[in-house]
Amino acid sequence: MTGPFPAMRVDHLSIAVRAIEPTLARWQRLFPIRPRMSPRSGYDDEFHWTDFFLGDRKLELIESARRGSFVERFLAAYGERWHHLSLEVEEGQLDGYTAALERDGLRIVDRGDYGNGDETAFISPRTAPGILVQFWQVPGWRGEQPADHPTEPVAERDGIRFRVRRPVVGVRSLDDALAWFRRTFPVELSRDGAGNSRTLRLAGYELELVESAGSAEGFRHLTIDVEPLDRFVARLEDEGLRPVRADGTAVVELDGATLLLQDPARRA
16 A cells, blocks of 8 residues: 555554553653553453653553463563554544555454444554554544644753654665555655664654664664763663663663663764
């Protein structure tokens, strides 16, 4: 499928964790997050979830709610890590859109119909560049930004400023991955990126694709500008974490979320 596309927007990036409460508490200690929904049951008995904003980007945490759930199976196979990218889709458009994607060879899985036009569907990572993509058809939605969505991308606490830049996706072939995204979503290519990487805007949301032959495809890390970086690295170390430093950056594992923290002055 290469369009026309329904209205859509990226809502959040989700992380599968073993326990929401301690993970959320750690994010609250380290970052100036703004919680949106307190932990609660999902739309079935499979999982619990919560979400929050860091600047103008929303992140979600999910945990298993019962034995044998999809979250438990995911954790058993991969451990705590990035789980899916969720996009809202215009009311009444999901069925036609996913049917067109299936005709184009994509496998649509885990559909859900919750009444009144509230429906979900996922693109299998086996027919995507290693990432799980969720579509959520929202009743009454036509493309506008939600009323609770922050307009300020920078969040600050204790004199440390944070700005979420973009998730990074590892791919085996940059050309093939770019062609896939162009067929599947409304995307624009950014001027950022060179050599084995390229940045695109998926419905206005930045993603970076990095080619690495022989490596597994899928979400690698979330890039966040942090200023001053040294002060935040000290905070991470006080938390018992051990960031890996290199040339104006630090990489840290935060309960399954790999974060690439960079000094914006060095990036510029």
